[in-house]
Amino acid sequence: MRITILGNNSAIPACGRHPTAQIVEIREQLLLVDCGEGTQMQMQRYGIRTRRIHHIFISHLHGDHYFGLIGLLTSMGLLGRTEPVHLYAPPKLEDIINIQLNAAATVLPYELRFIPIEDDDSKMLINTPYITVQCFPTEHRIPCHGFVFESKKGGRVLLPEACKTYEIPAAYYARLKEGADYMQKNGELVKNEWVTSDPPPPQKYAYCADTLFTESFLSHIAGADIMYHESTYLNDLAQRARERFHSTALEAAQLAQKAGVKRLLLGHFSSKYEDLSVFEQEARSIFPATEITQEGMSFEV
Amino acid sequence: MRITILGNNSAIPACGRHPTAQIVEIREQLLLVDCGEGTQMQMQRYGIRTRRIHHIFISHLHGDHYFGLIGLLTSMGLLGRTEPVHLYAPPKLEDIINIQLNAAATVLPYELRFIPIEDDDSKMLINTPYITVQCFPTEHRIPCHGFVFESKKGGRVLLPEACKTYEIPAAYYARLKEGADYMQKNGELVKNEWVTSDPPPPQKYAYCADTLFTESFLSHIAGADIMYHESTYLNDLAQRARERFHSTALEAAQLAQKAGVKRLLLGHFSSKYEDLSVFEQEARSIFPATEITQEGMSFEV
Numbered sequence: 216m217r218i219t220i221l222g223n224n225s226a227i228p229a230c231g232r233h234p235t236a237q238i239v240e241i242r243e244q245l246l247l248v249d250c251g252e253g254t255q256m257q258m259q260r261y262g263i264r265t266r267r268i269h270h271i272f273i274s275h276l277h278g279d280h281y282f283g284l285i286g287l288l289t290s291m292g293l294l295g296r297t298e299p300v301h302l303y304a305p306p307k308l309e310d311i312i313n314i315q316l317n318a319a320a321t322v323l324p325y326e327l328r329f330i331p332i333e334d335d336d337s338k339m340l341i342n343t344p345y346i347t348v349q350c351f352p353t354e355h356r357i358p359c360h361g362f363v364f365e366s367k368k369g370g371r372v373l374l375p376e377a378c379k380t381y382e383i384p385a386a387y388y389a390r391l392k393e394g395a396d397y398m399q400k401n402g403e404l405v406k407n408e409w410v411t412s413d414p415p416p417p418q419k420y421a422y423c424a425d426t427l428f429t430e431s432f433l434s435h436i437a438g439a440d441i442m443y444h445e446s447t448y449l450n451d452l453a454q455r456a457r458e459r460f461h462s463t464a465l466e467a468a469q470l471a472q473k474a475g476v477k478r479l480l481l482g483h484f485s486s487k488y489e490d491l492s493v494f495e496q497e498a499r500s501i502f503p504a505t506e507i508t509q510e511g512m513s514f515e516v
Numbered sequence: 517m518r519i520t521i522l523g524n525n526s527a528i529p530a531c532g533r534h535p536t537a538q539i540v541e542i543r544e545q546l547l548l549v550d551c552g553e554g555t556q557m558q559m560q561r562y563g564i565r566t567r568r569i570h571h572i573f574i575s576h577l578h579g580d581h582y583f584g585l586i587g588l589l590t591s592m593g594l595l596g597r598t599e600p601v602h603l604y605a606p607p608k609l610e611d612i613i614n615i616q617l618n619a620a621a622t623v624l625p626y627e628l629r630f631i632p633i634e635d636d637d638s639k640m641l642i643n644t645p646y647i648t649v650q651c652f653p654t655e656h657r658i659p660c661h662g663f664v665f666e667s668k669k670g671g672r673v674l675l676p677e678a679c680k681t682y683e684i685p686a687a688y689y690a691r692l693k694e695g696a697d698y699m700q701k702n703g704e705l706v707k708n709e710w711v712t713s714d715p716p717p718p719q720k721y722a723y724c725a726d727t728l729f730t731e732s733f734l735s736h737i738a739g740a741d742i743m744y745h746e747s748t749y750l751n752d753l754a755q756r757a758r759e760r761f762h763s764t765a766l767e768a769a770q771l772a773q774k775a776g777v778k779r780l781l782l783g784h785f786s787s788k789y790e791d792l793s794v795f796e797q798e799a800r801s802i803f804p805a806t807e808i809t810q811e812g813m814s815f816e817v
Binding site: 226227228229233252253255256259276277278282283285286289290293294305307308310311314315318319320356357 | 528556586587606615621
């Protein structure tokens with residue numbers, strides 16, 4: 216699993232920083248999480264191909280989290296896309312997209328499958344043999360959701376050369392992945408561990424979107440390998456953060472502690488801060504495994 | 517009058533080029549003409565302060581001409597603007613803005629004065645003692661308008677030092693601007709040309725927006741000091757240009773000739789072209805006073 220940052224700023228673009236957008240790469244799928252203005256240009260800059268995106272998640276309808284979506288969807292159409300796009304978002308976004316497509320007399324050449332996330336939804340959005348994605352409500356000025364991305368523990372991983380050496384037929388591969396040994400025609404046993412390796416461990420990434428400091432969604436994010444949490448302000452502005460339904464770097468670190476996550480990523484910085492290293496310092500004072508997100512950075516789980 | 521290019525690309529952002537947006541500076545006012553995605557970031561990059569913008573003109577509702585508007589308007593609000601913004605645009609844009617403001621529970625702290633431009637409108641939008649702005653319909657796939665910006669011939673320009681030398685009272689300055697001489701108390705005549713200089717000549721900029729090659733709006737753009745015309749394609753794709761209601765560089769040059777304009781600016785280049793110099797070459801073959809627009813360039817009338 217890998218998280219790539221396309222934008223890390225809150226509200227107004229500033230100091231050369233773009234509004235929120237991230238790519239979550241999980242089992243070779245690219246998932247787009249939020250889509251602030253300029254996201255399609257940022258994808259070009261960092262070599263993310265739009266045709267690899269099949270699922271888009273929008274946390275809430277403040278513009279710094281979705282104003283780049285209509286441009287991205289339109290460009291996908293102009294590029295001749297035919298594969299569907301699944302869009303998980305607050306219900307009103309469907310009207311916002313349609314009114315703009317209609318005004319341009321545009322019919323997308325691909326299917327836009329809209330999956331509404333209602334105000335208090337806490338539900339499974341994707342559940343395949345390899346991954347799950349769930350949403351949970353955060354506490355913000357308007358309805359807002361975080362997302363938990365998990366890769367499942369898969370089957371054992373085949374070692375192609377070894378399978379060939381023991382002349383194991385492809386039809387038997389599914390059983391090997393389940394851990395079975397193989398009996399050769401000459402009666403000799405091929406032990407499973409000779410032809411497979413351990414499956415990759417399950418991984419968990421929790422994206423906490425915009426929220427004030429709260430433990431209300433602790434159960435959803437507990438034990439994550441990486442947790443992304445907003446830190447719009449430093450803690451000397453904790454009062455302002457509360458008033459605006461945002462958090463501070465210290466609060467994010469407190470939640471990371473309580474949730475027992477392994478690493479904390481900070482983002483959604485207010486435009487008033489030019490130097491971001493102070494966010495890292497503040498959070499590390501109580502949660503050392505903290506990193507600030509910067510555009511173009513990738514974080515491997 | 518000065519035109520500054522913030523974006524010059526058509527449809528999809530590509531080759532590091534942004535979609536259409538321009539600043540027209542005229543008698544110390546900054547007017548924003550079209551507002552593709554990323555315009556607010558481009559304004560930051562090129563040092564254009566949003567608070568100096570009071571009038572915004574949107575040619576039509578294809579996204580590459582307005583997807584950056586909602587972000588700009590929202591940012592103006594977040595920056596605490598209180599002065600009104602005048603928005604001249606197709607009627608549907610008002611709904612598109614309102615649905616997005618409502619979804620975010622946002623109330624702008626300034627007045628957004630919406631001035632609708634109906635499909636076939638050809639009318640005066642601004643008429644002050646110093647400038648006029650008129651719109652005219654172009655021929656595009658959806659209703660689209662060009663704009664003509666003109667500075668009026670003002671009064672004669674006072675020479676402050678000379679006025680002081682001859683002790684002319686400030687109350688008489690308005691008459692000086694009209695060209696009157698001044699009689700001193702001692703009976704000696706001060707000739708107008710001793711204390712004023714010639715007024716700046718009136719100037720005309722024609723922005724032809726998106727359009728197929730047509731002479732239908734020739735009367736509006738005739739004699740312009742500078743004409744901006746789209747050239748989405750080169751002339752070997754004239755057929756494709758027609759089908760998509762766009763123009764070629766050669767067609768833009770032909771119109772410049774017929775309209776008797778002094779200079780031609782080309783823009784709105786298709787993403788398929790990385791090298792733009794060929795557009796200039798093609799147009800200059802019949803209209804030598806042609807320049808291509810590039811982001812960050814300013815053109816003085």
